[in-house]
Amino acid sequence: MAETTESKKEEADYKRLHSFPLIRHTDMPEEMRVETMELCVTACEKFATNNENAAKMIKESMDKKFGSSWHVVIGEGFGFEVTHEVKNLLYMFFGGSLAVCVWKCA
Numbered sequence: 001m002a003e004t005t006e007s008k009k010e011e012a013d014y015k016r017l018h019s020f021p022l023i024r025h026t027d028m029p030e031e032m033r034v035e036t037m038e039l040c041v042t043a044c045e046k047f048a049t050n051n052e053n054a055a056k057m058i059k060e061s062m063d064k065k066f067g068s069s070w071h072v073v074i075g076e077g078f079g080f081e082v083t084h085e086v087k088n089l090l091y092m093f094f095g096g097s098l099a100v101c102v103w104k105c106a
Contacts, residue, residue: 022093029087032066036090040100044074051075051098058102066104073101 021041026033039061047054055072062070066088073080076097082089088104 020094023090024093024099025089025091027087027089032087033090035065036062036102037092040090040092040102041094044094044098044100058100062102062104069106070102070104073099075099 021037023033023037028036039058043054043057043061047057051074055074058072058074059070062072071082076099078099080101082101082103082105084103084105090100090102092100094100
C-alpha cells in the first residue's frame with residue numbers, strides 16, 4: 001500500500017513540474033501559434049475539470065479570430081489522424097498528460 005501512495009505522490013509531483021505547454025507538432029505561422037497556445041493554456045486552466053467546455057471555448061475563439069471550421073480535441077491517451085488545411089494544425093501537451101489538438105479543415 002505504501003508503494004501505491006508513493007507512486008501517486010511522484011505522479012502528482014511530475015504533473016506539477018510539467019505545467020508549461022509543450023508543443024509536439026505544429027505548422028502554424030508564429031503569430032497564430034503563440035495566440036493558439038495561449039488560448040489553449042487559458043482554457044485548460046479555466047476549465048481544469050471539464051475538457052468539453054475547454055474545447056468549446058477554444059473552438060469558438062478560433063472560429064471568431066481565424067474563420068470557421070476549427071476542431072478541437074482535449075484529453076489524455078488518445079490517438080488521431082486528421083486531414084487539415086496547411087498551416088492550421090497545433091498538437092500540444094499541457095499539465096503533464098493533457099493533450100490538445102487544434103486543426104482547421106474546410
